Amino acid sequence: MAEYHVIDLYFQGIPQAIAVFAIPHEGGVILVESGPGSTLPALVCGLERLGYRLEDVTDVLLTHIHLDHAGAAGALARRGARIHVHPRGAPHMVNPERLLASAGRLYKEDMDRLWGYFLPVPEEQVNIPQDGQPLELHGHVFVPYDTPGHASHHFAYLWNDVLFTGDIAGVRLPGSRHVRLPTPPPEFHLEQWRASIQKLLQVPARQWVLTHFGPVDDPQWHGQRILEILDRLDAWMQTHMPQMPDAETLTQQLLAWTWDLGQEDGLTQEEHERYEKVNPTWMSALGVQRYWRKFRAQA
Template sequence: MSAGVHTLDLNFQGTPGVIAVSVFDTGDGLAVVDPGPGSTLATLKAGLNALGAGLADVRHVLLTHIHFDHAGAAGTLLTQVPAARAYVHERGAAHLTRPERLVASATQIYGDQMDRLWGAMTPVAPDRLLPLSGGETLRLGNRDVQVHYTPGHAVHHVSYHAGDDLFLGDVGGIRLDADQTPRAPTPPPDINLSAWRDSLDRLEQLPARTLHLTHFGAYPNTPAHWAGLRTTMTVDAQRILTGLDAGQDPEALTAAFTGDLMRDLHAEHPDLPARYEFACPPWMSVQGLIRYWRREAARGEQR
């Protein structure tokens, strides 16, 4: 396997360019950032094989957060590779060792599609998991990996900085094409736009050349990426707040938001709307933003 960071496409549900996995050699086996859902573990194996490696070469599973599309395969991977260990924020660790509540919550959303979409989520043995708080420097083989606590998308989200590479999970936005302005995925339950903006301020200052996004791929670290994400985050959030203030119900909010979003994306590239809707269903972003604004309103009333 050659040096550098490799992006593997998990071809989620047979669709390319939706979920990416980042892989790099540490000198002490491979590090895999966000191995994806359990349903695509076979694709991850095939991707590693194409690099001249295999699942047995994995030693470090770096999780940005515990959502199924990022961490669902972690437990199964660790079961199959006894020499590997996983890293996750301390507020997400318990959900990986005891995923029953996480699975039950997701089942309320996805119902009988759970297995088809996400596959099994096997518990991670506590002694195979290193909880993180942010601020650590992990020495993985011959590589130093800095851990940054980056809430906003999720309260337990971290990002990893290794040399020229910055692994952002979802906090760096969704960007499916070089022509697309990054957009913030805002599903429930714990979206926090203020914390997210603070995370972006910290991340933008890091000396990295390449940004790695789970959705999808690697992009040069440019001021335009961060500025674009801040702008679209504000625009999308304001659309929901305006609708709430006008008394729109969730169904009307979702329809209006989806229409505006699809027009924005089509203006950047005609293929983007369908791809984006699959990678980040707008109705989930609407639900998260509604929850966020209602929580903010309740806090204002309590002051």
């Protein structure tokens, strides 16, 4: 049975925050995700431990183009890798100006420290898979599933009976039953997210593998839990959003709600803070605000 390896990028020195997954083959190694530019040295170490160099990476499958998942793809392309990316994300990997400007507005002076360099991917090294069309790479087959909701440019990839879920399956730290949904701007969309999870629950996978962080062996429970959280978030928004709170107020309110959800799962203060580092509520609040204004607020 083929196996995959989890490479921990120790993002900002935090273990189990961002993962890259490595799948060896006869001519090198395939990666799912590249991680950000800032953790390229950690990726090099992780690959070395498996017996590979950056030059051995033949293919990178990106679940979506957020910087924590795709930032180092250009650097890998420079060393020869082919980059597989959703049709809506592909143009931004080739011409990243708008992607970087939009991230810059969010992260401001923290941009470089958090994410490092982002090199564009040469167009001839980009491959654009299509929803449900199997992709055969060096004897491995991946089936991409279009899964908007967290981002409009999002794929989950089925490989054997393992589903690499990117961010559509949320954040769940190892050993925990607590699930959090990152709802960042500009594309968080509640109804699309629900439909994507319903779609993935039909996919024959024994395991879901989260970029934040690692394998989940109870995918049916996990998927149902996400649907439940989406319903509760919907109800929460209907209570809080009609007052149109400013971003700071909204962040505080959403943080209180998130804390309560954590309490239901028995989360300690320390665990709560780890989740916040991986998936900050201020970011989710901005996504909720944008979604509400665009799709739900009465004109």
